[in-house]
Amino acid sequence: MNLLNQIMERAKANPQRIVLPEGTEIRILRAADIVLKNKAAKIILIGNRQEINSLAKTEKLDYIAEAVIVDPELDNHMGKYANLLYEVRKNKGMTMEEAEKFAKNPLYLACLMIKNGDADGELAGAQNTTGDVLRPAFQIVKTRPGISVVSGAFLMFTPTPQYGENGLLLFADCAVNPNPSAKELAEIAVSSAETIKSIAGIEPKVAMLSFSTKGSAKHELVDKVVEATALAKSMFPSLQIDGELQADAALVPAVGKSKAPDSKIAGQANVLVFPDLQAGNIGYKMVERFSGTQAVGPILQGMAAPINDLSRGCSVDDIVKMIAITSNQAMKQ
Secondary structure, eight states, X not given: OOHHHHHHHHHHXXXXXXXXXXXTOHHHHHHHHHHHHTTOOEEEEESOHHHHHHHHHHTTOGGGGGSEEEOTTTOTTHHHHHHHHHHHHGGGTOOHHHHHHHTTSHHHHHHHHHHTTSOSEEEEOSSSOHHHHHHHIIIIIOXXXXXXXXXXXXXXXXXXXXXXXXXXXXXXXXXXOSSOOHHHHHHHHHHHHHHHHHHHOOOOOXXXXXXXXXXXXXXXXXXXXXXXXXXXXXXXXXXXXXXXEOHHHHHOHHHHHHHOTTOSSTTTOSEEEOSSHHHHHHHHHHHHHHHOOEEEEEEEESBSSOEEEOOTTOOHHHHHHHHHHHHHHHHTO
């Protein structure tokens, strides 16, 4: 059984309440129907009840009837969510009138449901930008204790079993932070290690990537990676992490032994932390396109509850996988 099947089976064994704020988007509804048919999650759809039911009937989505539908214009709990939002944001100047308005925004409402304990995780982004998805998440759910930065990771299912964990690697940050500081880079490394362990059950071996290996080049960009590695080690002394490492030194045993003979990570890495978003985003897309790798994500890391972002070009299958991954993350909270 491959890892994606294992993730789905774990989701079936312990169904979590996943809220989908883009409840009238047809790909979301088709994916929700598949998930409900397989009993892989308890689905909450936010949107106009009449429109959702009409689309489900037209598309012959028989299992949508098992979803909880929350219509912001009709739901009797909107006052409760508006009050919660006001309490969370009043110190930032939000008025009760503004809270009542924002609470009806599906992306805000989804986060309020999580904050109130009415949902376990959220998946959005088929219709909304990453910024729109993250804004209410930062304001309401916020980051985990000890983590100040949210990052985006991809599970990379490569056709090269000699690399990573039988071909599986995690790449981060490929979606959120343009230019993380050393401290933020350290937090991204820690979050990435926790992601691969919680979702894939793999013991993380983290490589902090650079264009230098162990002092082979001198530059302030290299210094940042070296500092981030030291900070990550101080945050979690048991974490298996090393840097700075070039990509070939991180992945290829012979190169790792030659360039970093004293490293326990060189040539063995299954988590690659890129120094900035340009490198991470370009890197994962090139690997995906050139090698036939399946990239699953972005999986958002560092939030106090699982909130994941979809590409607006996502397929129904992408959404089904991300619902299962979000469910797996929710089990670990």
